[in-house]
Amino acid sequence: MASPFSPATAPAASPALFSASTSRPLSLTAVSARIPSRRGFRRGRFTVCNVAAPSATEQEAKAAGAKESQRPVYPFAAIVGQDEMKLCLLLNVIDPKIGGVMIMGDRGTGKSTTVRSLVDLLPDIRVVVGDPFNSDPDDPEVMGPEVRERVLEGEKLPVVTAKITMVDLPLGATEDRVCGTIDIEKALTDGVKAFEPGLLAKANRGILYVDEVNLLDDHLVDVLLDSAASGWNTVEREGISISHPARFILIGSGNPEEGELRPQLLDRFGMHAQVGTVRDAELRVKIVEERARFDRDPKVFRESYMEEQEKLQQQISSARSNLGAVQIDHDLRVKISKVCAELNVDGLRGDIVTNRAAKALAALKGRDTVTVEDIATVIPNCLRHRLRKDPLESIDSGLLVVEKFYEVFT
Structure with a gap:
């Protein structure tokens, strides 16, 4: 498996380590030797150092608090009249290697609502506690470099069960915010370079959603598609190259009136769903009434669809388990x-x-x-x-x- 450092200078035997903390950047401390250590890999004048990670209890409490504070999401089972879009999303959740979905359609047809409603249906996954890349404790392909080295050393990793994450990419995001960045200011003031993971690190083993993707800068779309296709994100700044796993389902939505993506970018999306305005009057009335019910009392409305949501969750979980057969x-x-x-x-x-x-x-x-x-x-x-x-x-x-x-x- 490739080392996160550039092949020209990095020793081949040991991978670089990343911080297990989600609250601090990764520190690259100046040293003179090239000696591998348990918590860092020294390369020239730099080493990637480990810092304290939150415990499993802290991580579970944080996740529970976030769930309670988040705004209510419209139930996926309550969305009617957009079967093609719903099917494409479900198939990508069952097999993320399909390569994501591009949703194009008229304004006001529920594209964003449908994608965000997918959150409730996403299955639980096992992740290594405190790892900023949501590393899988069982699959080396989606392990961060530090986790992979800890496994090779025979260390027993603390594991917690968490929901698959969905990350929203804002249109104004910069490349540094998306890919992560190395803080040069720390190098000048403290003699330390720090790597701050970006949205691609957070989206690893999850979903990255880009609303109005056809308005996003082409070079940024290219970065997203390259990472989605290769499963790795590489950040190179000031002569330092760092890589981390970035396997995610890329979902884009947009209005064709605002422009199309270039064909070579569009081809990188696994599936394409076209969404049209519902023409049936009775169905339109039903959609309006359901939305009014949700706006009036989101909690009661969500509870009325709880049974259907759980049934769909079980169906997805079963399909993911049986896909290999x-x-x-x-x-x-x-x-x-x-x-x-x-x-x-x-x-x-x-x-x-x-x-x-x-x-x-x-x-x-x-x-x-x-x-x-x-x-x-x-x-x-x-x-x-x-x-x-x-x-x-x-x-x-x-x-x-x-x-x-x-x-x-x-």
Whole structure:
């Protein structure tokens, strides 16, 4: 596994360590030797030092306090009329490797409300106490460097169960706030350089949500997509290179009237959901009434949907557990790739995502085999944003995918 320090100067045997504290930055203290130690890895004139971490009890109390103080969230089960968007979100929660979802639609169609309502459904995960990267105590791929070294040394790690986190990325965020930064001021005043983890560190093993993603600077979108694809974030400042795990589900939403993302950026999102305004009068009335009930008394409204929410939570948890056992027939995989080839989809992301999404849908339905119906349901969302735009084409790209699907599969 790659060392967080640049390969040109770092010893190959030991990874760098990060602070386990969530309240303090990581200190890089000047030294002259290159000697690995238990709580730090010395490199040239710097070492990454460990500081005190909060206990499991403190972390649980903090999480409980945050949950009580947060504003009420509209229940996911109460959202009606946006089945395509809801399905794409659920499939990404079941299999985060699908690669996230881009939601485009008219203003006022509940895009942000639906994404934020996903918080209640997110399953619990095991994390190492005090680690700023939400390290998994069992999976080296999503361990911070310090945690990984402690495991290699045979140390028993304190573990706590926590909800998957959802991080909101504000439009005005700077690259330093997103990726993390090394504080040069401390170097000048105290002779110490400190690394402050950013939003990507907080979002590791969670969800990163960008509202109005089409208004975000392209270079920042590129950073997010690169981190989401590689699973690692690298910060390089003043000759120092530091990496940490950054595996998250990237969810973006936007209004097409405000502009589209560049095709090469759009292609990096696993799925694409189109959201339209509900036209049925009865359904519109129901949505208005439900929203009025929620605004009147959020607690009572949430309690009325508690049973449905718990049922959906159990369904997601079961699907995540059974996902590895789901199989897709070789003949179906060949036909998926044939659809992608005949639609002139660039690259292989379309093939990979369609296979993953179909398996996740089968797991959600409680089956261990993918059917043609599963593929038909997910393939428009997996391919429509990957087609080359034809300015003279009047037909929706999703309909083109559906037509080609039935042509190949029947």
